[in-house]
Each structure stands twice: as structure tokens, then as C-alpha cells.
Amino acid sequence: MTDLTSFSAAELAGLVARGESSAVEVTQAHLDRISAVDDRVHAFLHVDTEGALAAARDVDSRRAAGEPLGPLAGVPVAVKDVLTTKGVPTTAGSKILADWRPPYDSTIVRRLRAAGTVMLGKTNMDEFAMGSSTEYSAFGPTHNPWDLSRIPGGSGGGSSAALAAYETPLSIGSDTGGSIRQPGAVTGTVGVKPTYGGTSRYGLVAFSSSLDTPGPCARTVLDAALLHEAIGGHDPLDSTSIPAPVPDVAAAARLGASGDLTGVRLGVVREFAGEGAEPGVLAAFRAAVETLTKLGAEVVEVSCPHFQYALPAYYLIAPSECSSNLARFDGVRFGLRVGDDGVRSLEEVMSATREAGFGPEVKRRVMLGTYALSSGYYDAYYGQAQKVRTLISRDFTTAFEQVDALISPTTPFVAFPVGARTADPYQMYLADLFTIPSNLYGGPGISVPCGLADGLPVGLQVMAPTMADDRMYRVAAALESAVGPFTPPAL
Amino acid sequence: MTTTLPAYDEVVARYEPVIGLETHVELGTNTKMFCGCPTDFGGAPNTRVCPVCLGLPGSLPVANRAAVEATIRIGLALNCSIAQWCRFARKNYYYPDMPKNYQISQYDEPLCVDGYLDVEVNGEPVRISIERVHMEEDTGKSLHVGGATGRIHGATESLVDYNRAGIPLVEIVTKPIPGAGAMAPEVARAYVTELRDVLRSLGVSDVRMEEGSLRCDVNTSLNLPGEQWGTRTETKNVNSLRSVERAVRSEIIRQASVLTAGSRITQETRHFHEDTGDTTSGRSKETATDYRYFPEPDLVPVAPDPTWVAELKAALPELPRLHRRRLQQEWGLSDLDMQSILNAGAVELIEATIAAGTTPTAARKWWLGELSRRANETGVELADIGATPQQVAELQGLVDAGKLTDKLARTVLEHVVAGEGSPAKIMADRKLEVVSDTGALTAAVDEAIAANPAIADKVRGGKVAAAGALVGAVMKTTRGQADAKTVRELILERLGVQG
Numbered sequence: 001m002t003d004l005t006s007f008s009a010a011e012l013a014g015l016v017a018r019g020e021s022s023a024v025e026v027t028q029a030h031l032d033r034i035s036a037v038d039d040r041v042h043a044f045l046h047v048d049t050e051g052a053l054a055a056a057r058d059v060d061s062r063r064a065a066g067e068p069l070g071p072l073a074g075v076p077v078a079v080k081d082v083l084t085t086k087g088v089p090t091t092a093g094s095k096i097l098a099d100w101r102p103p104y105d106s107t108i109v110r111r112l113r114a115a116g117t118v119m120l121g122k123t124n125m126d127e128f129a130m131g132s133s134t135e136y137s138a139f140g141p142t143h144n145p146w147d148l149s150r151i152p153g154g155s156g157g158g159s160s161a162a163l164a165a166y167e168t169p170l171s172i173g174s175d176t177g178g179s180i181r182q183p184g185a186v187t188g189t190v191g192v193k194p195t196y197g198g199t200s201r202y203g204l205v206a207f208s209s210s211l212d213t214p215g216p217c218a219r220t221v222l223d224a225a226l227l228h229e230a231i232g233g234h235d236p237l238d239s240t241s242i243p244a245p246v247p248d249v250a251a252a253a254r255l256g257a258s259g260d261l262t263g264v265r266l267g268v269v270r271e272f273a274g275e276g277a278e279p280g281v282l283a284a285f286r287a288a289v290e291t292l293t294k295l296g297a298e299v300v301e302v303s304c305p306h307f308q309y310a311l312p313a314y315y316l317i318a319p320s321e322c323s324s325n326l327a328r329f330d331g332v333r334f335g336l337r338v339g340d341d342g343v344r345s346l347e348e349v350m351s352a353t354r355e356a357g358f359g360p361e362v363k364r365r366v367m368l369g370t371y372a373l374s375s376g377y378y379d380a381y382y383g384q385a386q387k388v389r390t391l392i393s394r395d396f397t398t399a400f401e402q403v404d405a406l407i408s409p410t411t412p413f414v415a416f417p418v419g420a421r422t423a424d425p426y427q428m429y430l431a432d433l434f435t436i437p438s439n440l441y442g443g444p445g446i447s448v449p450c451g452l453a454d455g456l457p458v459g460l461q462v463m464a465p466t467m468a469d470d471r472m473y474r475v476a477a478a479l480e481s482a483v484g485p486f487t488p489p490a491l
Numbered sequence: 492m493t494t495t496l497p498a499y500d501e502v503v504a505r506y507e508p509v510i511g512l513e514t515h516v517e518l519g520t521n522t523k524m525f526c527g528c529p530t531d532f533g534g535a536p537n538t539r540v541c542p543v544c545l546g547l548p549g550s551l552p553v554a555n556r557a558a559v560e561a562t563i564r565i566g567l568a569l570n571c572s573i574a575q576w577c578r579f580a581r582k583n584y585y586y587p588d589m590p591k592n593y594q595i596s597q598y599d600e601p602l603c604v605d606g607y608l609d610v611e612v613n614g615e616p617v618r619i620s621i622e623r624v625h626m627e628e629d630t631g632k633s634l635h636v637g638g639a640t641g642r643i644h645g646a647t648e649s650l651v652d653y654n655r656a657g658i659p660l661v662e663i664v665t666k667p668i669p670g671a672g673a674m675a676p677e678v679a680r681a682y683v684t685e686l687r688d689v690l691r692s693l694g695v696s697d698v699r700m701e702e703g704s705l706r707c708d709v710n711t712s713l714n715l716p717g718e719q720w721g722t723r724t725e726t727k728n729v730n731s732l733r734s735v736e737r738a739v740r741s742e743i744i745r746q747a748s749v750l751t752a753g754s755r756i757t758q759e760t761r762h763f764h765e766d767t768g769d770t771t772s773g774r775s776k777e778t779a780t781d782y783r784y785f786p787e788p789d790l791v792p793v794a795p796d797p798t799w800v801a802e803l804k805a806a807l808p809e810l811p812r813l814h815r816r817r818l819q820q821e822w823g824l825s826d827l828d829m830q831s832i833l834n835a836g837a838v839e840l841i842e843a844t845i846a847a848g849t850t851p852t853a854a855r856k857w858w859l860g861e862l863s864r865r866a867n868e869t870g871v872e873l874a875d876i877g878a879t880p881q882q883v884a885e886l887q888g889l890v891d892a893g894k895l896t897d898k899l900a901r902t903v904l905e906h907v908v909a910g911e912g913s914p915a916k917i918m919a920d921r922k923l924e925v926v927s928d929t930g931a932l933t934a935a936v937d938e939a940i941a942a943n944p945a946i947a948d949k950v951r952g953g954k955v956a957a958a959g960a961l962v963g964a965v966m967k968t969t970r971g972q973a974d975a976k977t978v979r980e981l982i983l984e985r986l987g988v989q990g
Contacts, residue, residue, distance in 0.1 A: 327592035
């Protein structure tokens, strides 16, 4: 029998639904795979063996009882450790939450459970989702299954590496500046940042509230779409959640898989052409543009003049919000507490806790944000960045008057070696150069594998208007059908 | 070291005070501002909490529509403009009773702006301009254990109860109020009183200052006539209407003594002490925390539909000042009479007594007379005296029916206040009803005449005034339960004398 870990989520759901495999068998196969490879990949921070098997048994017994099962019932999923899971550790990759077991499930996890998926465990990430390589995890880096000496991207490197290592067919990430799409690109997997407000943030440990977007990760575009439909849609617990149904993304993925993009107009962002991207990445991107044209799409160049200011604006807005969001980690109510010796004052204990609990990148951003919001600097920094954000949104609106979707490389470079960019924060920040604009705008973006450069995967990004997530699925699925799949060397 | 403080009259003859008031009102919504936890007062510590009001990682606020509605109604009652679009903001500072280490409040985009509230001070109308009315969430409560003072310094342990965290608060801020002169303390009190009545009439809060559901901070500054306004202080911990007045007065005197000594006023927070009636320095505002306000990204903007606002405006209840004006007309009272009712806090009590079936004159007589006197003596609010408007109306009914004399009625009322039940029951239990059985009364009269033959002769001889002694004797034997006038008539009749 073929190894169950090689199937897509859609295939696994079919096996379970038809009774050809039990959910327990599917789950056990993936748990075994984790046992076999995760000491080298380190995609997981916590594997919930018992919880997973219990959930799988529940699916099997519901099937035996003849109850209707959802389209992903019995399919394993890994969850980025930034989403709360009731009674299961949730660290956000930080020492400050090392021992925290939340008393509640995030909306996404609640919906995953309701859909009958089987949560395998929690995946590694840069601390509080701040980083592009997973090297800023307090619990050690994740390694890229394509080349274990290289990073898997970040912040959601664990979720993407787990897919590339066949430890799970599905995973959940969160994307604030590219944390789903960039790891997707460098691991040769699919990563989706849905429309902001299209997926609930309730239970997502906040980094930058106006940008954070949880989303699906998978090895195929259809799997990502099925997962998207399972987790998306309005949530009354999130004020910024959009009160509208999820766009029909699974249908769009199936339509795209037919390989016909006739009548679809795609825009290449002129300002992204060449700038800062590696030659291999540009070559793979150009080849993908040709493929898309062959599939019937009309590809034109469009100008988004303010995209060049996206990175600086992002590095004011995100740290500002994070400086406030991370204030609650003070040792008073939950998580790490340091220096509570009966002698130190409350302020000293709070300070010692934060000093010991946060890593250097988190501290850097908290300080940046505190400065940007402070009295006398607010207008020059945070206020100005918000104006840039408006201009970038206008660039998108104008572009979408001419084209259905925008395309670009997902990230300027392929997976880099562990340690290559940690010395210079700016070099790390450049990883998100192409992904940040859609976070500032709020529209959806998908990264789909489009080719290899020096044997390492390159991703193509498709960006669509807000609540038109289905458009990008169609384009991504068409490209996938023409060029995919990309399978890493055996571990 | 003690310094002699200047007299208030001298101070206000020399300096002009400017005051301002910031009032926090806990809304009486069923649930908290941003989560579904209940808001009732009390409850074991940390039992009315959830991930949201505890600020647990990942939790998100969702604004309570009922709280937004209550805030709009307050704004409308205070003649404010209601913003068509506004946002919440985060006020960032570290304090353990604030779960997220920021408070969700409003900053430069409040829901209601530019209103006013008309109040009366000694019968004179005063218009207080309202700067803004905005929404925010309350903090938890810290309890410092082991220290001598109950304050954080010296405490061995600090405990926090988050039950109050997230309760909806509305902050109402006046514009600076100059020109009140010596009346500044009374103006402050009149404003808070009127505001309390408005909030009560809207039904948005139980407005109990002693329980903290209405909290008041008083800003005070002094300047010499013709000069710029002085540096202001903010006095907190002002927990009763009387304290509002005392706090302003004491701060005016204190600032004057500082200025007269040639020193500067420090911009600071001060705490009012109920027991001593003065204020002491809290934290200095010169090294003020930078709150790093920014728009709250977790909440969508509040954009009240103008049609909804218009509906809320149309449905506002009659506001206290208009209500009082109408009552004054209905009751046929002079301004002075109405003012004394207001000062006694008796409007609603009298209104309810009349509604229970008695005349305005009688209702006013009981509440402003006997009951006010007792309230003053025992130091309780008139409303908490122990007699209800229904009981007072019943009492007056017994007087009107001739079953009680005024004097007997006062005795019955004493027992009502003591909690012995309804006036009719007390009258029956204590056998206080007027002796109206003429046979028994005639016997008592005859007995008195027989016992005092000398006095009886004087009366017969034309000294009618001497009958008083016989009346006294009859009243004694009837234990005061006879109507003195009836007794007198009966004595004269038995003695064959014309009254």
C-alpha cells in the first residue's frame, strides 16, 4: 500500500469517507512520519499524539454510525503555535509563553475540530511571528526539507516545512507581512493569505492586529481551498471579521485546474521587476509568466508607484501595534514570571520577566514601535505610515481597474542558509518585500510553486482584490496544473 | 508643620477659580463593554471574567451595542453632537489591574462632542459646557495585603480582582468653567447633582457615588483677575456630592495659600480625604506618562446610523429640569418652595406620595417637615429614611379620615420609620386611634369636672380660659388620643358655658 502521507488532503478525505482507510490509520501514518523525520526538520514544537488519535477515533465512530462527514473529515492538520488550543501548549515561539496552556480554542481551531480534521500538533515559528526564517523561535530553528542546512522561511516555517516533509497534508499559518506566503515559496508548497477579515483572528496571539491574517497552507491549491472554506467566514467574536460568506474558492481551484485562463487579465507590477530579486527567482518568474500566457491569460504591466514605500511603512505600523499588543506579557496573569522574590517591586518583576522572556527581534520591534507611537513622533512615523498605507491601497484599487489579479515573485530569494541573514535585520526584512503590500491593503495573496532555481523552489504570488480570493485560486491552480508538482528530495 | 490656611472669603475676593469636571459613569448594561461577562456589582473575586476581559493572548474585544446606545443617549441628553464615525483608541500604560496593559478608550474621536447642561445654583441658571462624552472600559481592582496603609508601598502581596475589568464606562468632560467666583464649589456640586439626575432619568446607570458607579475628578486652578488661568490640579477620590463641593473649596484655599506664599502650583493629581476634608498630593503630572494613544485596530469604527440616532433622540425621557418645572406648576409652588424641595432631595419622594393619593401640600409637609428633620438628625439621605411614599400617603389618609390627629400621626410615623409596618397596622397595634366614642369621652369629661371642682367653678363663673386645665386632665386620662378641640367643646357644654 502507498504511504498514506503521500496523499493530498482531498484524497485522504476520500479514502476515509469511502472507508478505504480509517482516520486512525491516516493519523498514525503522519504521527509515524513525524517521529521519523522531525528531529531533523524540527517543524513541530508540540505533537499532540493522544489528542490526534482521539479526534481520529471520533471521526471513525461517527462514520460507523452513518453520520455525515465534512469534506476534510479525518484529515490531519498542523497548527502554527500562534493560535490558541484549549489545554494544548501555545507558545507563539516565545519563552514568555513556554508553559502556557490556553483555557480556550481559537475560532480557527474550533472550526477545524468541527470539520472533523485531526490536529496533529503545533508548529514552530519565529517568536510572536516576527521574522522570515524561523530562526527567531525561542525553541530553535526549523530546517527546510529541500536542504536541511537552509531555512524554511518564516515566520510560519514550521507549518510549511511540515508540509514539504510530508508530516502533514494541511497546516494553518498566519500572515502579517508574508509569514504564510514566503515560507510557502521557499518550501515549494502553497500558502494563502486570505482577505483580511475573511478568517477570524479570535485566538490568534496578536502581532500586528490590523495586518495579521490566519490562512491555509497545503501542498496543492485545491487542498488549500478546502481548508480555506473550513476555517473562513464571519466570526462574531472578531469585530474586524467580514460578515459575508467565504468566496467559492474550492470551485475556483477546480476551474483553474482545467488549465484554461482565457479572458483572465493579469498584471505584473512594474516596480517589482528586477529590484532586489535573485536572477534565478526572476528567471523562474518569467518562465511562469510565459506559461500563464500559454494558458490563455493576458499579461500586462501595471504600475503601483507607492509599493516602494511598503516596507518602511510596514516597519512602522507593525512594530507600533506589536508594542501595544505585547504589553500584556508582564508575568502578572499567565506565562513566565521572573524575579518575584518578595523583594523586587512589581515594576521590577514585570521588567525582569520581559527582559528574560522576549528574544532580541521582539525587543527590537517593541522598542521601534514604542518610539514610533510616542508623543511628538506619532505624526512623523505612525501617522505618516498610515497615509502611505492609504496610497498603497489606492495603487491596488487602480490596478484592479485594469487587471483581474496582480502577479509577482513571492519573495526575492530562495531559501537561504541558516544564519545567513540574522546579523543584519534589514536583509531579513527584505524577504517580505513583495508580500507586504497586500497586507497593508487587506486583499488576498497566494504563493504557488512555479519552478526551481539551483534546485530550490521558487514561488509565484497572485494578489487579488479584497473578497475576490477565488480569482487567485483559479490562477494558482492553472499554473500548478501546468508546472507542478515540486517534490523535495527524500529525507 | 502646620500652616494657617487663609479664609475662603478672603481667597475668593482675591483670586478667580476655574474649575472643570471629569465624570466616569459605569453603565448598567447586562454585559461588559467588550465581552459577554455579567456586570452586576459584587460576586466572588475573578468569577465574572473570560479570556477577553482577562486580556489573554489571542482574545479580541467586540463592542457592546447597548453601551454604544447608552452613550449616544447620554450625549443627546447633554445636547451634544453625535459623531457619524468615530473610533476607539488604545491608551497604553502598565498597571496590574489593567489586563492588557492598555485601556480601550476614545481619544481624538469621541462619540459625542460639544454639548451643555443647564443647572441651577441658588435659583440662578448656569450653563455648563460639555467638551465630550466618550466610551471606555473599566479596570480591575487591586488589593494590597500586609502593608499598614492598604496601599502598594509596604504591602507584602498584591491581589487583583478582574470582575470590574471591562465594565462599560462613559466619561463626561466639561469645558473649563470660569466666572463662578465664590460659588465655584456650589456650581460643581450642582453640576454633578444635575448630571446624576439626568443619568438616572435615562436609566443608563444606577449612579451610586458610594459604590463607584459615578466617579468624579475635579480640576481646579486659580488666577488673579485679568491674568491667564493658573496651573490646574486634578482631585480624585471625590465620592459624594458633598465631597465635590468640599474638594473644590479645600483645593481653592490650598492653592491660594501656595500662591500667596509666592510658590507655584504643581500640575498634579491630588487625592481628596473624606475624613479631613482636604487633599494630598498624588503623582505629579509633569513627568506624565506618555500614553501612546493610537486607533484600536481590533475594533471597527463606530458609525451610528443617523436614523437610529434620531429615533433615540425622539425617545429620550423628559429630562429632570423640565420635569421639575412641570411639577412645580402642577403643585402650584413658588420658586422658593420648589428650591427647598430640591435641596432636600425630595422631588421624587413627593411625586410618588402624590401619586399614591395625597395632596401636594400634605406630601410636601411630611417630607420637608418631620421626615427631613429626622433625616438630618440621623444623618441619612431622605430617600433612605425608612418611610415610603405609599406609607406617607396612607398616614395622611388616616389624618384626613379623622382617625389620627397630627400629633398622633407623628407618633405613628416614628414607628413607621422604625420599620414596624404600615401606618394602619401601627395605629391598631399600638391603639393610637383618636378616641371618638362620645360616651367614653363624656365620662372622661365628667370625671375631670368632678375631680377639679374649683376649676370647674371658675369656668362656670366666666373664666373660660381656665378650661384648659380640664382639657389637659381629659387628655391625660385618654392618653392623648382625643381631639383636644372636641374635648374643649364638650367641657364647655357640660358646664353650660358658651365657647
